[in-house]
Amino acid sequence: MxxxxxxxxxxxxxxxxxxxxxxxxxxxxxxxxxxxxxxxxxxxxxATPEHLARLVRDGWGERLVRGWPTWIEWAGRIGDRIAAHAVGARPGEVAVSDSTSVNLYKLAAAALDANPGRRTVLVDAEDFPTDRYVLQGLAEARGLTLTMLPSDLDEGLDPRTLIDALTEDVALVVLSAVSYRCGALLDMAAVNAAAREVGAYVLWDLSHAVGSVPIELTASGADLAVGCTYKYLNGGPGAPAFLYVRRELQQRLRQPIQGWFGQRDQFAMGPHYEPVPTLDRFQVGTPPILGMAALDPALDVLAEAxxxxxxxxxxxxxxxxxxxxxxxxxxxxxxxxxxxxxxxxxxxxxxxxxxxxxxxxxxxxxxxxxxxxxxxxxxxxxxxxxxxxxxxxxxxxxxxxxxxxxxxxxxxxxxxxxx
Amino acid sequence: MxxxxxxxxxxxxxxxxxxxxxxxxxxxxxxxxxxxxxxxxxxxxxATPEHLARLVRDGWGERLVRGWPTWIEWAGRIGDRIAAHAVGARPGEVAVSDSTSVNLYKLAAAALDANPGRRTVLVDAEDFPTDRYVLQGLAEARGLTLTMLPSDLDEGLDPRTLIDALTEDVALVVLSAVSYRCGALLDMAAVNAAAREVGAYVLWDLSHAVGSVPIELTASGADLAVGCTYKYLNGGPGAPAFLYVRRELQQRLRQPIQGWFGQRDQFAMGPHYEPVPTLDRFQVGTPPILGMAALDPALDVLAEAxxxxxxxxxxxxxxxxxxxxxxxxxxxxxxxxxxxxxxxxxxxxxxxxxxxxxxxxxxxxxxxxxxxxxxxxxxxxxxxxxxxxxxxxxxxxxxxxxxxxxxxxxxxxxxxxxx
Incomplete structure (x- = not known):
């Protein structure tokens, strides 16, 4: 042999x-x-060890709090790099933020709130656990039905199963572009088109796809996505995640965790929350600068490849x-x-x-x-x-x-x- | 002069x-x-630069994914260090997790869900913006009344104002132990006792206190707390935050972001979310290892002092x-x-x-x-x-x-x- x-x-x-x-x-x-x-x-x-060492020494150690005018732009700046080199999105559509699970919660909740009256959420029954668990919590809290689409352990979700389940009652579909277990790759454009036809939002989990397969969020008509940066993006253990919201949707959606980094005129520290009109409204708390810094050298390699x-x-x-x-x-x-x-x-x-x-x-x-x-x-x-x-x-x-x-x-x- | x-x-x-x-x-x-x-x-x-460099080189670079059996304990291990050296809590009551804002959301939501029927949330009108904004979002989503307690810009909240507002309708009180603007320090034990008398939970934001004033969460009878590690704890820009849940409350509270790090038997990846019976149920996604690593040398100095x-x-x-x-x-x-x-x-x-x-x-x-x-x-x-x-x-x-x-x-x- x-x-x-x-x-x-x-x-x-x-x-x-x-x-x-x-x-x-x-x-x-x-x-x-x-x-x-x-x-x-x-x-x-x-390149990462020296890049991080420099941030720690020259940024934190020397610039101290005066580093923030630079760092505060990183969620969007590095998001734009992920958009350009990894997920096919436009500037201002991707931000680095929180963990994949927290981002999934934010965007799923925002989509559900923007699609009231509909009672059904669809998810691949074999999707990554955190996705299913987060949606279970959201569906229970809102009295919605979470339908687990039967999916083959080895072949992934049959698109026909999804099409059959897509009705006018579906508010949101959550799917992984690449299945964590078997690696099945879905046709994102076909799913987006089918969902749009019935008025459902699609939220993609790109964790097992990003950095290994070409993703075209804009061209495929994707609404929403989240993803992780510690797998094929080489961002390091527990590196911060990213989120994507289609430009045209940003002002229509509001996420539930109303932190100060999503606030318009943040440092005025005014009495009432009023979300920034842009993607920044999906940010929450102070962004993790050490973790973010490791993404730059990692993206350099991907961009070159x-x-x-x-x-x-x-x-x-x-x-x-x-x-x-x-x-x-x-x-x-x-x-x-x-x-x-x-x-x-x-x-x-x-x-x-x-x-x-x-x-x-x-x-x-x-x-x-x-x-x-x-x-x-x-x-x-x-x-x-x-x-x-x-x-x-x-x-x-x-x-x-x-x-x-x-x-x-x-x-x-x-x-x-x-x- | x-x-x-x-x-x-x-x-x-x-x-x-x-x-x-x-x-x-x-x-x-x-x-x-x-x-x-x-x-x-x-x-x-x-000590932090070399400590981080070693984690990056020997941990991520060499151990690779095999580092996780160690790293997965850090949320609790470092939490226990914060408990022992900074906030006066017992082992298993403090975990490092997410940002302060996200933790505040999780614990406030958990407390509100555990105190159904009550319609009022109290917050210092001059509390740090993210706290007020997060609560506004939670109160609106649940149809509750968020009462902003009038507070003096220079003197902080008068405890009598709080006592007067504490009724049987209050589900939750959110206060900062030290006010971000004027630095007013509240008597935590007195507040905890007064709130307990009417059956309200108290959620403390320790961000501007931890590492600079002694805090006795257990002895003061505190229910819930969150805090930041990049101020007096010297954890670095955007360092991960921590949360505290009194041991006796942990099984009674459920937080809304049902991520896989809060799941019992996490790597069985079973079909239904069932939260861990311990503090781990307040974790969500993969913890930020680089950011967490910086907390150890920082806590060493505080412990020594x-x-x-x-x-x-x-x-x-x-x-x-x-x-x-x-x-x-x-x-x-x-x-x-x-x-x-x-x-x-x-x-x-x-x-x-x-x-x-x-x-x-x-x-x-x-x-x-x-x-x-x-x-x-x-x-x-x-x-x-x-x-x-x-x-x-x-x-x-x-x-x-x-x-x-x-x-x-x-x-x-x-x-x-x-x-």
Whole structure:
């Protein structure tokens, strides 16, 4: 079998890869470690430590409070960079703010309040947990029905399921552009058009898509979106999230957390809340400057690569995982748990195995970091900016070795708090 | 006049100051700059740059996603440190999370939902803007009455005004332990007791108090609190905030933003939100690890100083400002705009002058950073951990010089977006 996919072929692909040089733009602390979890926490860009050190030393340490006239613009300035380089939005449509979950709450609440009388919210039943939980809370508080659209664990949501559920009673649809578990990629423009036809808002969670697949929020007619910056955007652990509100909607929507950073003439500190007419109305409290600062060097690398080239490489990395899984792992009870059509798949691939939790741990012990997702999926996310084809080959080779030797049987199978 | 308060006396006080050595634990980039705005953004602790660099390099860069089993405990671990060293709470009662505004929203909403049938929310009419705005939003959404308690700009809220307003219809009282403008310090135990008598919850905003005055949340019978870590706690620009929920209340309260970090058995990623029985239910999204990391070295310094010694020095620094203002500035139209009784005042002092905005700018040009607060207050916050008595003397001397020469008349008086 191995002969069909010789390792030297991957070496050749790496040699020809137009993004190959960008690997040096990241810290590779341990060259023996194969890191296929950039979809959970992206690697550290090499420029980030000094960039952060400078902010801490010259900004906080020296400018002190006098740094704020600069920092106060960062939510919008860095948002505009994300808009330009990652999500296809116009200036003034993206802001860095809070966490993905808090942003989802703000925008979902704003959309529901702007669509009164409608009683239904739609969400993918297999959507990322925080999205479903946040919506459950909002729906319960408002007496609305949250409909969980049945979705295939391996294939994602069938668009027809959504179309069938879209009625004039739907206020809001929340979907992930790329599914966290199986990586299914939705046709955003088609969903936006169908929802608009019945007058429903669509709120996209871009967390598992942004920085790995081209997103065109403006061109696809998207209303609202949120996303995370610590995965393919390489912003660091718990980096601040972003939100997008279509320009034409900004004045019509009001979010429920009326903080002073959303207030018109903020430092007048007047008696009554009156939201800024622009996107700033979706800000709440003092923005996290340290976390934001790490986004600049990370976006520099993405901008240089260009998300189209990232995507092209991501497709090939994914195909390699699928091909090697078919060839090497099927005999050991693995099945591909992601869409097989690369046009319908983001940059990670899930593999199903009844012992996925133990196997993912044995794989980590063998120097390959992927991750496990309930109920029984091994998820491999080869971030194109720093993952080589040969890394994928080696990872799959070690995986094959583990299941061949049943080495995972020695590994504990209890769930941990953090997997 | 000057003879009454000779500068050498301040030098003597500094020489005897038991906290004097702690100034070296902070980065003093420019020894000529007098920084009296630690109540807005605290100085950079000297240990912080290397501490952050190590987290970035060894944590993010090397441990990568495998850092999470450690990081996921930080919200509670660092919360417990704040509890022990700054706010007098028990383990498991304080967590680092989100921004102060978002935390205020979460806890206020939780308290209102736990006190149904009552129609009134009380807030100090002169409370920090974000607190008032957040409550306005919550009250409007629930059809409740938000009563703005009249409060003196210079003296703060008269406790009798609060007592008179406390009826069986009050669901929630929101107050700042130390007023952001005038620095008035409230008797928390008395307020908590009075509110409990009528069955109202009290939510304290500790932002302008924490790290500068001793707070005893448990002993004072406090229900709920939020606070910021970038002022006297020296956590850095936009550092993550904290929240406190009295242990006995935790299971009774549910907050509205149902994120996955509040979910029981989080990584099972189950279908329905079921909040953790502990304080973790007040968490929402992925916590900001970079921002949190900066809190450890900052808390080390506070722990070493001890908040009682910080307070003792803070009182003396405040007294010095008041005494010098009386002696030197009264002839030029200044009045003290803070309580004169040091037992009723936090660590900052406000001075009233019709030209306060221009004067604060002229003062900055003269190398003294204080700040301006609408409508016409100059606010001076001599953070005790790194501010010397001689710094206050020099600042007041320069201030006197500016008003003596009317130098502020050359300075623009238009409001800026950031003051």
């Amino acid at each position: 191995q002969d069909e996919f010789p390792r030297y072929r991957c070496k050749e692909w790496d040699a020809e890869d137009p993004l190959a040089d960008l690997r040096d733009r990241f810290v590779i602390a341990d060259d023996q470690l194969i890191y296929l979890d950039g979809n959970s926490l992206g690697r550290l860009p090499a 260009g998300v189209d080239r990232v995507r092209a490489k991501g497709v090939r990395l994914g195909e390699l995982i699928v091909d090697l899984a078919d060839a090497w792992l099927t005999p050991y009870g693995f099945t591909v748990a992601s869409p097989r059509d690369p046009a319908r798949r983001g940059s990670h691939v899930s593999l199903h195995h009844p012992e996925a939790l133990r196997i993912s741990r044995a794989l980590a012990e063998a120097g390959v970091v992927g991750d496990y997702r309930a109920p029984d999926r091994l998820r491999l996310g080869p971030a194109p900016l720093y993952t080589r084809f040969v890394d994928v080959w080696d990872a799959m080779d070690r995986l094959r070795d583990i299941v061949e030797r049943r080495a995972y049987e020695q590994v504990p199978g209890e769930p941990s708090r953090v997997t | 000057q003879d009454e308060f000779p500068r050498y006396r301040c030098k003597e006080w500094d020489a005897e100051d038991p906290l004097a050595d702690l100034r070296d634990r902070f980065v003093i980039a420019d020894d000529q700059l007098i920084y009296l705005d630690g109540n807005s953004l605290g100085r950079l602790p000297a 001890g908040v009682d010694r910080v307070r003792a020095k803070g009182v003396r620094l405040g007294e010095l400002i008041v005494d010098l203002a009386d002696a030197w500035l009264t002839p030029y139209g200044f009045t003290v705009a803070s309580p004169r009784d040091p037992a009723r005042r936090g660590s900052h002092v406000s001075l009233h002058h019709p030209e306060a905005l221009r004067i604060s700018r002229a003062l900055a040009e003269a190398g003294v950073v204080g700040d301006y607060r609408a409508p016409d207050r100059l606010r001076l916050g001599p953070a005790p951990l790194y501010t010397r008595f001689v710094d206050v003397w020099d600042a007041m001397d320069r201030l006197r010089d500016i008003v003596e020469r009317r130098a502020y008349e050359q300075v623009p008086g238009e409001p800026s977006r950031v003051t």
